[in-house]
Amino acid sequence: MADSRQQKATAELLKAFSHPTRLSILQELLAGPRCVTDMEEILPARQANISQHLAVLRHARLVDYAQDGVLKCYYLCRPKLVKDLLTLMGRDEPMVIRTAKEIKAEKKRLADMSESSRSIEISAAVTSGVKRRSRVR
Amino acid sequence: MADSRQQKATAELLKAFSHPTRLSILQELLAGPRCVTDMEEILPARQANISQHLAVLRHARLVDYAQDGVLKCYYLCRPKLVKDLLTLMGRDEPMVIRTAKEIKAEKKRLADMSESSRSIEISAAVTSGVKRRSRVR
DNA sequence: ACATAATATTCAAAAAATCGAATATGTGAA
DNA sequence: TTCACATATTCGATTTTTTGAATATTATGT
DSSP states (O other): OOOHHHHHHHHHHHHHHOSHHHHHHHHHHHTSOEEHHHHHHHSSSOHHHHHHHHHHHHHTTSEEEEEETTEEEEEESSHHHHHHHHHHHHOOOOOOOOOHHHHHHHHHHHHHHTGGGHHHHHHHHHHTTOOOOSOOO | OOOHHHHHHHHHHHHHHOSHHHHHHHHHHHTSOEEHHHHHHHSSSOHHHHHHHHHHHHHTTSEEEEEETTEEEEEESSHHHHHHHHHHHHOOOOOOOOOHHHHHHHHHHHHHHTGGGHHHHHHHHHHTTOOOOSOOO
16 A cells, blocks of 8 residues: 555645645635636736636646636535645644654554564565665664 | 735645655655655655655655664654645545536525625625626626 | 627746756764 | 765756746627
């Protein structure tokens, strides 16, 4: 697991989020569908540029639109994803600071915990051909 | 609200996440602290490149390290943020498809709901100098 | 059919991100 | 001190992203 294809897909999706203008668009769409003209009123960007960002969001399947006469009514394809991601980014978490000592202590704790299943670990390592090249201090 | 400075900061933080190699590093660090050599064994990237990505993650304050002899033991500064973000991206949400009709119906519902507080809305719009340029269908 | 408003696309230039290669730095051991 | 190992930085080349300007497309009303 921890597939590299998955990481690539995730990175692409995250990239679609990673622009101030696109974040503002998503934030706005969270409040409900909007046409491009509505967005022009709110965003400090030209029409063409907004259209370009909408194209990025469409390709990422984050938004889609419903044609309404001359207007294109944009909406979120995955509102929960957008809402939860934006909420998450708004949160702030106290920064952790760790020391080498503390980390070693934790490693030891984890090693002791899996003491009982040691033989299983070893055989798994052997059958998968794992080699430890790096120093273990 | 919906500050453009906030969007810029958020976009920068998200950019730090938005690379397959960096996602793999974060995923790996979720399991516990790792030194660069450990990561070299796992990632399909050269040492210099991994260091470069670690620098990006450090600047975003997503990781930091504790010096342990020759080794640098990298760890997550904000493990909850990383865990929750990765979990979120792993989830999949059914894509919503909406029609112009449905959207109009929803707008009407919302408009009716705020019927009682109409006068407040109008005065707010007037005092903030709001002008509606776009068509309302 | 035509004009118009709303939106999209194309193109070229500028800015930013990525990567490998080479080199530099820092730490502990001998 | 000197060496070796672990990691970081710099530099230049390549690729990707972003943007404005110009232009194209599409739906509607006349």
